Amino acid sequence: MSRLPQPNLKRKAVDDLDGPGTSKLPALGSSTSQPTRPTRTLAGKGHPPALTVPRAPLLQTTNITTTRPGAKQRAVSAPPKSSGPVRGPQRVPAATSKAAPPTKGSSSLQPVQExxxxxEVQEQLHGMQAAQKNDRETLRAEMAAERAKREELERFHRTLEQDLVTARSLEQESRRAVNVASDELDRLKKKHASELMDFELAQTRLERENRQLKDDVRVLEDDLRREKDTTRSLKETISQQSTxxxxxxxxxxxxxxxxxxVVNELDAVRAHAADLLSQLQKEKARADELEHDLLEAETLRRKLHNMVQELKGNIRVFCRxxxxxxxDGSPSNTGVEVASIAYPDKRDHKEIVLSSSSESAMGxxxxxTWQFSFDRVFEPHSSQADVFEEISQLAQSCVDGYNVCIFAYGQTGSGKSFTMEGGASREMQGMIPRAVEQVFRTSEHLRSKxxxxxxxxxxxxxxxxxxxxxxxxxxxxKKKHDIKHDKGSTRITDVVVVPLNSPAQVASLLSLAQSRRSVAATLMNERSSRxxxxxxxxxxxxxxxxGETCDGALNLVDLAGSERLNASGAGSDKxxxxxTQSINKSLSALGDVIAALGAGGASGEKGHIPYRNSKLTYLLQNSLSGNSKxxxxxxxxxxxxHLNESLCSLxxxxxxxxxxxGTAKRQIKSS
Structure with missing residues (x-):
């Protein structure tokens, strides 16, 4: 609770101390000819009339301080309390001081006047002291009156503070009552709103029920009209039904x-159905018989297909x-010189003729001219599909359970790798991906059988x-691999054998193998297979x-370049x-094996066949013998x-x- 400001009741008394009664006395020894200043009249009741105080001599004054609690202190100059003569230091007239020698012209009456x-000054001083004493008494009386007023005001102030506390407590109780009344009013408003909403919902529900009842009445009226119409139409229908x-x-x-x-016709139909059922049973028996014939025909087809391949020869040579x-040309030449090659057999495409012209020493x-004949000769414009069409039947023989070996032979740069592996597009696919695709297609066709x-x-x-x-x-x-032969099958130890599920898988295997193939630069080809x-x-x-089983193998071989040592330019590099020596040795061993087989040693009984002279011939032993195509x-x-190298290859x-x-034998698993 803030306190009310208290009025300064002592302000007037303090101001009176600074009033006219405190004027300074004139200095002692001053001339009496000057008039004395009139004193100020003290304000307030009981003050005596103002006195005319002459200027007093300069005296030592004492500060009179009136002190009261809470009031400011103000100093008032006043003479000492004693009414006797002034003691202490004072200015003494010259007449009472130490006698001075008389001067010329000085008057003898000067001491008496002083x-x-x-x-006179002392009388005036006594009068002023008496006046000041009266003023002090008056001031004490006024200060006592002011203290009484102050105490009365303080009592009044305390009464006001008690009234204020009471008023504030009453105000708080009033506010609490107002809050309670406000909460009650809010509750009543909410209750009223809820009841009003319930009344509105009830009214809405009644209106909806009223509308529904009206709609039901209209529906019932419509039903009644329809029933009347139906009754009328039924009466008409009854009359019509009677007719x-x-x-x-x-x-x-x-x-x-x-x-x-109809019964007679049904009997005839039943008899016909019995005849049809009998014919169906006969046709089913015929289908079983045809299916059996089909299986026998498949076996016969295999035999005939193998017979055709044997008539063509179990070892055949194609030239491409x-x-x-x-x-092929160097940067300095605009073209390249092509050898004179002719293909006289335009019908069967089995002959190739090479010719060369030169000048003798005499000018x-x-x-x-060199003429050669093979099972098939492919000209430069022949496509990959043309080449595979002639060898696709060998893939069929592999599915039938025969060992088949297809190997590409020729000098470096003659197109062996392209023929076997091909390019990236489908038209450029080589013999390996085409043969694998043919095997998958044939095996899928035989699944139905x-x-x-x-x-x-x-x-x-x-x-x-x-x-x-x-x-x-x-x-x-870095592993060491050995070749093992067992009952017509060949295995290599510690090699990765990948199960094949689709032809696309073979393309990824060829790409992986091509990246690991050993290649080196030679004079014959910048990037030669070695x-x-x-x-x-x-x-x-x-x-x-x-209950039949078969086991076949298709070996697709891309041989290294067959050029001679001086033509390859490898003599300067160890x-x-x-x-080159290793390549030529293996190719020579291949020629020796084929020569030994041609001399009548295909069965291995009439002569020795040097399969072990090289890793290549030993790996292809079962594919180069009489048991394979x-x-x-x-x-x-x-x-x-490259004419000389081409002649050596031819x-x-x-x-x-x-x-x-000899005759190829089918590889059948032993049960």
């Missing part, structure tokens, strides 16, 4: 007569001449008489309907020299600079073509 003036009943009675009589005829490429022109096949693939290379796995997990195969690559597709089939695909370069292919192998 004593009279001093008495129709007579008509129907006549029709029933006619239908009863017709039902007898690649077209001239822009990369005479000398012409040479009860055959189930399992296909696996492996890809290895033979480099410097060492076998490397091209599908291994590491960047370079190893033999062998892709083996194993096929295992079984027929649950006939590593390239060693590679072999195709040699000779690749030639059309360039005149002579080797002719020797292979003249070789006759």
């Amino acid at each position: 004593d009279g003036r001093w008495i 129709a009943h007579v008509t129907l009675t006549a029709q029933i009589t006619a239908l009863q007569s017709q039902s007898g005829a 001449v690649r077209p001239a490429l822009p990369s 005479a022109e000398r012409k040479e 009860g055959w189930e096949y399992k296909l696996e693939g492996q890809f290895v290379e033979i480099y410097n008489e060492t076998i490397n796995d091209l599908l291994g997990s590491g960047e370079f195969d 190893s033999h690559s062998v892709f083996t597709l194993r096929i295992s089939g079984s027929n649950a309907m006939t 590593e390239r020299l060693r590679e 072999t195709l040699m695909l000779l690749n030639l370069s059309p360039l005149a600079a 002579r080797f292919a002719t020797k292979v073509n003249n070789t006759t192998l």
Whole structure:
């Protein structure tokens, strides 16, 4: 609670102390000729009239301080309380001081005048002291009155504070009462709003029920009208039905007569159905018989297909001449010289003729011609599809359970890798992806005849008489691999064998193998294959309907370049020299094996066949013997600079073509 400001009741008394009664006395010794200043009249009751005080001499004054609680202190100059003569330091007239020697012209009456003036000053001083004493008494009386007023005001102030506390407590109680009344008013308002909402909902519900009742009344009126219309129409219908009943009675009589005829027809239909059922049973028996004949026909087809392949020869040679490429020429030449190659057999495409002209030392022109004949000769414009069309039947033989070997032979840069692996587009696919696709397509076709096949693939290379796995997990195969032969099948130890589920999977395997293939630059080709690559597709089939099983293998071989040592330019590099010697040794061993087979040693009884002379021939032992079908695909370069290497390749292919192998045997699993 804030306190009310208290009035300063002592302000007037303090101001009176500074009033006229406190004027300073005139200095002693001053001249009496000057008039004295009148004193101020003190304000307030009981003050005596103002006195005329002469200027007093300069005296030592004492500060009179009136002190009261809470009031300011003000100093008032006043003479000392004693009414006697002033003691202490004072200015003494010159007459009372130490006698001075008289001067000339001084009057003898000066001491008497100064004593009279001093008495007058003392009388005035006594009068002033008496006046000040009266003033002090008056001031004390006024201060006592002011203290009484102050005490009265303080009592009044305390009374006011008590009244204020009481008023505030009453105000708080009033506010609490107002809050309670306000809460009660809010509750009543909410209750009123809720009741009003209930009344409105009830009214809305009643109005909705009223409208629904009105709609029901309208519906019932409509139903009543419809019922009346229906009753009227029923009456009309009854009259019409009466007429129709007579008509129907006549029709029933006619239908009863017709039902007898229908029963007779139903008996005839049943008899015909029995005949059809008998024919169905006969046709089903015929279908079973045809299915059995179909299975026998499939077996016969296999025999006839194998017979046709044997009539064509279990070892065949195809020759393919690649077209001239822009990369064949050097930057300094605008073109490239192509060898003179002719294809006289336009019907069967089995002959190829090479010719060359040169000048003798005497300047005479000398012409040479070489003619060769093979099972099929492909000209430079022949496509990959044309080449595979001639060898697709060998893929069928592999599915039938025979070992098949297709190997590409020729000098470096003649197109062997392109023929076997091909390019990225579908039109450029080589023999390996096309053969795999053909095997998948044939196995899927034979599935309807009860055959189930399992296909696996492996890809290895033979480099410097060492076998490397091209599908291994590491960047370079460091394992030692050995070749194992067991009952017509060939296995290589520690190689990755991948189950094949689709032809697209083979494309990824070829890409992986190509990145790991050993290649090196030679004079014949900037990026030459320096190893033999062998892709083996194993096929295992079984027929649950006939109980037959078969096991075939398709070996697709891309041989290394067959150029001579001086033509390859590898003599200056020891590593390239060693590679070329190893390649030529394996190719020579291949020629020796084919020569031994052609000499009548296919069965292994009449002579020794040197399969072990190289890793290549030993790996292909079961595919080069009389138990397999072999195709040699000779690749030639059309360039005149490669004519001598082409002639060497053609002579080797002719020797292979003249070789006759024994009858191929089907590989059947032992149960």
